[in-house]
Amino acid sequence: MTEEAKTPPVVPINANQPIGEVLVFAEQILGQLQPVGLELLGAGRDLANKLERPLTAIVLGHNLGDIPKTLIAYGADKVYVADHPDLEQYRTLPYRRVICNWLEQMPVEPHTMLLGSTTTGRDLAPRIAAHFKTGLTADTTELDVGDYEHKGGADPSKIGLYANCLYAIRPSFGESLKARILGPWKNPQMATTRPGVMIPLKPDWERQGEIVQIPVELDPTDYRLVVKETFQEVKKGVNLADADVIVSGGYGMANAEGFELLRQLADCFENAAVGASRKAVDVGWIPYIHQIGQTGKTVRPKVYIACGISGAIQHRVGMQNADLIIAVNKDPDAPIFKFAHHGIVGDVYQVVPEMIRQLKQNQSATTKEVSSVV
Amino acid sequence: MSGSLNILVLIKQVPDTSSKAGLNPDGTIDRAKAKRMLNPFDRFALQAALHSKKVTNGKVTALSMGPPPAVEILLEAIEHGVDKGFLLSDRRLAASDTLATAYALHKVIQHLGPFDLIFTGLQTTDGDTAQVGPQIAERLNLPQVTYCEDFSIEGGKLHARRIVEGGHQTVVSEFPALVTVANAYHHLEYKTIRGARLVQELQRNEELKAQYIQTITLDDVGADPELCGLKGSPTIVAHTDKVGQIGGRCVMHQGKSIEMLVNEIAAGTNIKEFVRQ
Ligand SMILES: Cc1cc2nc3c(=O)[nH]c(=O)nc-3n(C[C@H](O)[C@H](O)[C@H](O)COP(=O)(O)OP(=O)(O)OC[C@H]3O[C@@H](n4cnc5c(N)ncnc54)[C@H](O)[C@@H]3O)c2cc1C
Numbered sequence: 001m002t003e004e005a006k007t008p009p010v011v012p013i014n015a016n017q018p019i020g021e022v023l024v025f026a027e028q029i030l031g032q033l034q035p036v037g038l039e040l041l042g043a044g045r046d047l048a049n050k051l052e053r054p055l056t057a058i059v060l061g062h063n064l065g066d067i068p069k070t071l072i073a074y075g076a077d078k079v080y081v082a083d084h085p086d087l088e089q090y091r092t093l094p095y096r097r098v099i100c101n102w103l104e105q106m107p108v109e110p111h112t113m114l115l116g117s118t119t120t121g122r123d124l125a126p127r128i129a130a131h132f133k134t135g136l137t138a139d140t141t142e143l144d145v146g147d148y149e150h151k152g153g154a155d156p157s158k159i160g161l162y163a164n165c166l167y168a169i170r171p172s173f174g175e176s177l178k179a180r181i182l183g184p185w186k187n188p189q190m191a192t193t194r195p196g197v198m199i200p201l202k203p204d205w206e207r208q209g210e211i212v213q214i215p216v217e218l219d220p221t222d223y224r225l226v227v228k229e230t231f232q233e234v235k236k237g238v239n240l241a242d243a244d245v246i247v248s249g250g251y252g253m254a255n256a257e258g259f260e261l262l263r264q265l266a267d268c269f270e271n272a273a274v275g276a277s278r279k280a281v282d283v284g285w286i287p288y289i290h291q292i293g294q295t296g297k298t299v300r301p302k303v304y305i306a307c308g309i310s311g312a313i314q315h316r317v318g319m320q321n322a323d324l325i326i327a328v329n330k331d332p333d334a335p336i337f338k339f340a341h342h343g344i345v346g347d348v349y350q351v352v353p354e355m356i357r358q359l360k361q362n363q364s365a366t367t368k369e370v371s372s373v374v
Numbered sequence: 375m376s377g378s379l380n381i382l383v384l385i386k387q388v389p390d391t392s393s394k395a396g397l398n399p400d401g402t403i404d405r406a407k408a409k410r411m412l413n414p415f416d417r418f419a420l421q422a423a424l425h426s427k428k429v430t431n432g433k434v435t436a437l438s439m440g441p442p443p444a445v446e447i448l449l450e451a452i453e454h455g456v457d458k459g460f461l462l463s464d465r466r467l468a469a470s471d472t473l474a475t476a477y478a479l480h481k482v483i484q485h486l487g488p489f490d491l492i493f494t495g496l497q498t499t500d501g502d503t504a505q506v507g508p509q510i511a512e513r514l515n516l517p518q519v520t521y522c523e524d525f526s527i528e529g530g531k532l533h534a535r536r537i538v539e540g541g542h543q544t545v546v547s548e549f550p551a552l553v554t555v556a557n558a559y560h561h562l563e564y565k566t567i568r569g570a571r572l573v574q575e576l577q578r579n580e581e582l583k584a585q586y587i588q589t590i591t592l593d594d595v596g597a598d599p600e601l602c603g604l605k606g607s608p609t610i611v612a613h614t615d616k617v618g619q620i621g622g623r624c625v626m627h628q629g630k631s632i633e634m635l636v637n638e639i640a641a642g643t644n645i646k647e648f649v650r651q
């Protein structure tokens with residue numbers, strides 16, 4: 001007690017700086033709001049509450065309909081809307097200009113700005129960050145705010161305690177590390193976040209919020225690039241995002257035929273898809289669209305069956321939110337057993353065929369039950 | 375056909391993580407011991423640059439920023455047919471984040487340019503941000519084509535196909551432009567015989583090598599050291615966490631017949647609920 005009383009409280013260096021809002025870029029494609037914007041509002045709400053500042057969203061497009069109201073229902077206090085025919089489709093230069101102009105006229109710049117790690121978010125965020133000469137962390141998987149004490153480094157002028165910093169957390173280079181990246185020296189503190197990682201709030205359609213139309217003043221140089229056509233591809237049976245069950249294979253599958261076996265296991269389930277680790281993709285056993293992890297897709301199925309996957313952090317960030325993780329690996333010390341819920345120590349070429357056999361048996365058993373009832 | 379283009383490709387040397395050399399037991403990299411390689415994503419950028427050179431009868435310059443050993447990847451680029459290489463190497467660049475890296479590289483580009491087309495890889499395997507390209511484009515006020523999977527040069531314009539969420543998109547851009555090349559682009563072709571011979575000669579003849587590869591510093595390009603390295607970087611890695619236990623303790627099934635192990639899973643979890651009926 002006396003110990004504590006002796007040390008005077010340290011005043012954070014940024015104690016007197018005004019704190020701005022938390023701003024989320026809500027992406028739309030052909031008038032369809034993308035889920036990542038709602039996920040970011042879920043994460044942003046938490047940050048805004050901790051900072052005791054409003055949560056705002058910015059959306060650009062044309063004839064946006066109910067999108068602003070939806071953003072309010074999902075947690076935004078205020079929505080900035082830029083509606084213009086030339087903003088209908090995403091293009092770097094016009095979007096960048098409208099957003100940068102809007103931020104520039106704000107009396108206090110946002111504390112934090114979040115974008116999705118989509119092709120659009122990753123195209124746009126670095127332009128905005130470079131324009132404001134502020135920090136940007138790519139592909140985060142966790143966000144928080146908190147204090148930070150800068151103890152040293154090349155620039156002594158930065159030493160000291162900072163309050164209310166954005167913690168942008170992402171898996172880092174190497175097998176098992178997560179890096180917490182900070183940039184409290186300049187606002188907005190920016191991050192892009194993986195789709196599928198953050199959880200949207202339950203929509204509250206009674207929620208009140210403000211909708212602000214913002215000016216659109218484009219420059220002739222913004223038209224140096226034109227979009228000719230955008231093709232949405234029909235998904236061909238690789239619907240990892242909506243599958244209840246994902247059967248995923250790694251380097252332990254040993255060859256492309258191994259993935260055929262996994263497909264058979266997936267076929268035992270009603271709504272299943274096949275996933276893969278990057279190592280299996282890199283050696284060409286299965287196409288990239290199946291890749292799960294930091295440089296692939298993020299998934300949240302009800303069941304994830306990992307076969308011959310070691311469980312490196314870059315894989316784990318893409319699947320750790322599955323409700324049930326079952327791992328099959330012949331090495332009892334494989335890192336995947338540290339976070340799977342059930343682990344089978346064994347050879348995939350013995351375990352997977354046995355799984356198929358038992359599930360099929362189960363299937364015919366229930367079919368029989370059903371038919372006898374009918 | 376368009377006139378011949380002045381093309382730049384940005385390449386980076388990264389640690390080779392496919393070899394265990396230099397990988398500490400905790401998963402961090404010992405950069406001094408690690409093997410080095412050309413960033414795998416930059417091979418696609420190099421191919422895109424060489425293709426543009428071929429179809430426009432142009433000239434390709436490769437630029438890299440990094441410590442002196444990065445000359446190795448510039449030599450590799452010359453073996454593939456690049457005309458000239460520049461290495462920006464300066465102690466004051468240490469610990470640059472993407473903003474500082476993009477600042478330094480854009481100063482070099484202004485110094486060496488103007489270029490009609492600038493290619494970068496989609497991302498690096500060590501930084502892994504995909505930010506440096508667009509940040510350079512912002513500094514240079516250029517249009518950009520990110521996630522480019524294929525392109526042609528027609529009527530003095532760049533016609534490109536890029537990857538977007540759930541599909542792809544075709545765009546047409548004026549020159550100059552910056553393109554980040556996706557790994558769906560064509561693989562890097564083999565080294566040219568002429569390139570390989572030239573590099574053999576360069577390795578014997580320092581004077582000749584200096585005509586093909588130049589190492590430059592921040593002062594050579596008039597870059598402000600305050601905007602580089604740790605000083606010029608708005609972000610820092612404050613903390614690295616070992617990834618802790620998540621998802622609850624794993625129930626292990628082992629040491630019995632495979633049939634029993636699988637049976638325990640079927641009985642101990644809800645997977646049967648998802649079985650196709
Ligand atoms: C920047 C960066 C981004 C990355 N992004 C991703 C990503 O998006 N997704 C991703 O997955 N990885 C990614 N990685 C790679 C990641 O670090 C790992 O290298 C990769 O996930 C390992 O794949 P694996 O588990 O299939 O292979 P390995 O690590 O080689 O593991 C194979 C496992 O199979 C087991 N095994 C072997 N034979 C059998 C058998 N017969 N029966 C049962 N088990 C067997 C072994 O015990 C071992 O545990 C990334 C890496 C970096 C540096």
Ligand SMILES: Nc1ncnc2c1ncn2[C@@H]1O[C@H](COP(=O)(O)O)[C@@H](O)[C@H]1O
Binds near residue numbers: 384419494496
């Ligand atoms: N130090 C560097 N030297 C040259 N090019 C770089 C450097 N860092 C990044 N780049 C380029 O920018 C791309 C994206 O890198 P990153 O933002 O680090 O993922 C790379 O593929 C390179 O083409």
